[in-house]
Amino acid sequence: MYATCVTLKFTRRCGEAARIAMDDISAEWMTSPVRDCGSDNDVSNDDDDEDDEEEEPIRKRSKWPDLPIPAPWYGETSKETGFHRSSRLCLNQIRECLLEHRWQEAAEYLISYFQTLEEISTPRQLLATEIIFRLGSEILHQHPNSKLEDVNHFFDLMKNTGVRGYLKISLEHSFHLLLTGNFDDAVRQLTTAESWRYGKQSAVQADKMKLIHAYRGFLSYLSWISKKGSSSEDDDGDVSAIQEMHTYFRQACISLQEILKLPGVWDPFVVGYVNMLEFYNDHEGALNVLKEYAYDSRFPPNPNAHVYLYRFLKRQGSTEKKQIRVLKILGALVPSHELMLELFSLLLESGTEQSLKEALDVLFNLLDDCSWKHSVAAWTCFRNMIKLLRRKKLKHLLEEGWETRKDWWPAFHFRTYHARADFQLSRQLLLMKVVVASTLVGNKCMYCRRKNELENEREARRMIKTHKKRKR
């Protein structure tokens, strides 16, 4: 009860403070409307040694080494007024409480911290807004007695405390609503935020706006999916439902198209967009989107982009050659990707010597990575490969691949310790690996010897067991 009161109290206090801050800020901004207050997008920063000093060689013990110590923002400054001092101390207290997960206490301190919104200088006030938003929402998320209404109320108040945070807080608010299962409210939030306008926007705000559009599109896509599901269930082709579905599709398309042009990771958006395009039989468009996403050099090297493209091609039933090409690129990027097993089987199917060589390379690369060390599937593939190569009399391929690995694979895969560990994990694994080990290293390797011992032990144990049973 008490805790609710605290949370309520601070949402209320925040409201009071927010009003004042709003007044002050609008006054300040009216006098200097062009001023760009975003410290985040202040590109002309005086940092950094970044590119300008590239030529100068570093001295071994330079006279002024750059100490990587953060500036003590929490420290006392010389020109500190009592107001700043108390707010600094208060903030430190809140931080301490939050770091030690004492949410209730932090909530109480935060009530006092709202007075920092009365700060006269605009940058400080903006900072105070940001801090209060962060701390307040965290406390509301963690507080045992906070309710959704409190959070909503707090978000609504903070949104209008200064203009800078509006988009960010709206987005955050909609996330919160989504996570708490209020889909429709989240959509409403985003729609409101979408139509928000404010004179000059900083770069950060512009990006936030794009994100809001994108998420709005994504939510439209989700509505589209649910409509699709219900209409397919009904199956009587309700025109209005289809119409509605189409509206959602158009909404989603427009927003998602926009965000996919910008470099970034947009996995959920791409998946949704392609899904919709496929539904409306725009395969060409979908392929273009995926290719753009995978091959545009402005984008980060996202393995998933290639995975989506490959899956799309597979769904479309395109030629193996195309699929292999996509997977090869993925293999160059992530040699240990799980789709490499599919690449392996695809290469095996083509059956030429060249492709066999490539398949073997794929397999070798896969097993180089320590995450595949204990994979039965991978080692089974290797065993099969060896059998195939023996049959086709292409054992020299194996030699080639082994050449670069023979100095470290025995220690990496085929120690006695591995034999025991593999045996404990699965006998299948041990048997597969033994075949590979005996082929690559030789029959007398540690692994094989240990395997024989283990097998003998197992036999012996089984014998004893059966013997005992018989006795009974």
Add this chain to the structure above:
Amino acid sequence: MDSKFPDQLFPVFYYTGPPKKKADCPVHAWGLHGHVYGNDSGSAEVADWSFLAQRKVNGPTWAPVESIVAPLLPPKSVNKWSSRHLPSAMDFPKHMQNFYLYKSEDAFSTMNHLLEDHFDFGSGELKECMKKTTVSMKNMERFMSSAKFIKCPLKPFEKRASLYNNLLGDVIHDIPPGLLGELLYEELTLQREEKQFNEVATGGALGFFLISTSNTSQEGCLVYPRKAALNSLNFHKVVVEFQENIPRPKFMNKPINYGVNGTIRQVSVGPMEESVYVGVRTDYNCGVWVATSAQKPQPLDVVNTQERATCLTVSPHMPGELLVASESGVAYLWTVGRSLQKFREEEGNLYFNAKSPWRWCDFSAHPRVMLYADRTGLELSDIRSKETCSHTVFRIGATSGCKSGERVILSRYLCNVNTHHHLVTTQHSAYIMDERFPCLPMIKWDHMMASPPMFAQAVGTASQHQNTVILGSQSSQELTLLQYSGGNAVAAQVLGAPQKLSCPMKSLADLPVQIPHRQKNVQERLTVPAAGIASIYYDKEESLCVLQLSEVGDIFYQTLRPASQDSLQAAHKEMLNEDSVTEQSGSSPQESQESVNNPRTNIVSQSKCKIVSQSDCPPETSDARIHGINEPCVNMILNPLTEQEDVSLSKDIPRPAKVSKATLLKWKSWLNVLRNGQRSTPRYSQLHWTLKTKDHFTFDGKPRDILGKDQITSLRNNMREVMEKKSVLTCGATSLSPPEVLPTPHPVDTQSWGDDLSQRLSVSWEGGWKDWWEEKLGLNREKRIEELRRKRRRLKRTRGPRVALSGSFTTSASYQSDLDGWSSAVSDFGGQDPDLDSSTFSGYLSTQEDSAEPERTGRVLQHEPKGSKLSSEEKSNVTLSRNKAKMPKDPSQEGNPKAPKQLKQDYMSALFSSQEEVVDAGTEGTDFFFPMSLSSQVSSISNSQRKPSLGPFSQSSQSSKQGKKRARMGF
């Protein structure tokens, strides 16, 4: 499982270029969800969709079993541990002075030898030819003797000093002062920086490997450095056992130690397979030990590097492989038994010039691909190919959302958590990088630590799919616990908020208090920077033990257990109970009093009033009003909210201040050992002469308290309750009987003392010492006679008009008798004690009525003493003021200039001048005390109202100057 890559990643913008953000907002760890995506559950209903946030705000948490850390080892006596004082680089002149004064041999020896012949010490006859080129030492000595003064050694010889300086300044020093100063300055700067951030300790010199696990305990081996210089490597078996359901690490057997040539900077431990490899790095040497579960650890190999080694990592994949990096920028693969194999060399920093020679390397998921790092970023390089083939994993820049000035502090390959994950820490953040998708961090935390995290531990807890990362910093000893999940099938997700663990520095507060100098000693010892951390995870009982090594070799540990939902709910219930208590107290009639004391309640209660009546705003002081908040409006807006808010006098939730007895005992013995170690040093053994008092004061051992044991315990309980409530312990709240009220002593009656001395003393106490003497010696006889005469004359004069005046005052019927009483009293007093404390109001009146004649004042004031309730202080002040100030005005004095009397008066005044002066100041003070601006009306009203005895005075004054003050007749 690790081979899987997340199907979908959280949406994020991909920026390129240098970092754009500035380190401004110190709260980035909190508040945001990051991004969200929907999990395709295949359901048609939107309500069934599950959404995944980049930061899951309510994650599983670890709760410390005890609120403080506990020492694992008895403290080693270290002669000196450096205090936390940071040397200032501007102190270099002081150091130079010390050098010249105390190391003069080193400073001037060369010139000393050269000039030896040219100085005459008076030892022998000088040759003729030498006389011109020789300086006598006598002058020199005189000059030198003045140099002992540190303030300005050369002042008396300023001119000669400058001459000497001109002559010899350039040549006399072995090391030119300019150079020496520069070097010293540099050295001091360096020392200061090393104290703030000593990068050689990166990685931490504490290691642990597991030997065996059973259902009830876990056996492992702790590798730690010991001795004052941390140059002895110890392997010590540790058993984690459950005592009273609390896991505690305990040392078994004796440690196996090896001496190492140099301070141990880093201990790196490989995974336990058949055997475990332990790498140890000192500044210029790296060594490797091998240990098995059965055998004693054995040293295997040592290498030495030209430049200082900065990194040593044991391979998690291959036995006997290590990586070494040094300040030269070269990274080597070191296979035990073989020489170093260079695989990467970088002259400069990777991405921009960070002016740092620090290098780091680590392994990756591929045993032949190594991670090479410096302050600017991380790269993977394939050691199989001859030419450098590398790609970026992480770089300081906008891509990973870095702030300007951010630098890589540590990177660690999290093999035991996820084979593709790397942890990168900077001053502001910690990142989880996936080497399959480089550049963009999978997870970014703001760790909120004051000093950069140099040590890291990662624990993968398979049962809950949550990975725990513990970061440790050096100078501030902080330990921060971060958690994340995913990274395989689903995208990596941050769990909860960063959590701060307790550190030795803060534990002192919860320990029993000691004698101040010991407390200081212990405090200094506990604030020594950390040198490494280790963690022991026990999966059978789900507990995590975090160990922390300090730079003097102390090891402290704390145990964490997952905070179960039950315990959280219990805490919540406890809190609710407390609430109900506070609610009751809040609704009690004392609320109004409380609201005065507590501003918070004040606001609440006030806002409550306003809901009832929004129009009126009570002019009481409140926070809101002071800060100019327009409360009524806000309240109107927030009415529905405030209505729910009945009372919320909140209570601090007490911190989990649970310290078990076992831990306290451990600390006690630790402190004892520390103290004894201190005492044994000979320097302190005979500091002062002590006297044994043991036999002098016998103590029967029984408590002298009159209270019984029960009473004391109940009293203690009361005290504790009261302290929790943060209120005052009053007698009523306890079971004690109320204390007896002592009567105030009787006022001293000075009249009862008849002897001279007593009288004089009591008079002089009131400042009438001079008058008493005058009275005693009969110096003021004439004055008195004169005064009496005047009095009589005045009485005669006033008798006439008073009768006439009395007619106008109808109210004062008993006037005449009153006055008679007064006059008789006056005469009584006048006879015995003429100066009286009479002129009590003289100063006051003189300001009130300037035109008042001295005669009249004198007379009037003689009425005062009886009715006066003024303090004696005021009285005395005023008394003397009359003596001084009024005397020259006195017409009788002016009229009778009698020479011998005057002379006597002069003597007396000279004798007593000091007293008079003091009193004078006092008089002025009183004058000021009743300022002119204070209208005479007000004061007269109040006086007349308070003291009806003043009636005659006002009448008489009016009678004397009726014409002037007619307006006041009404009174």
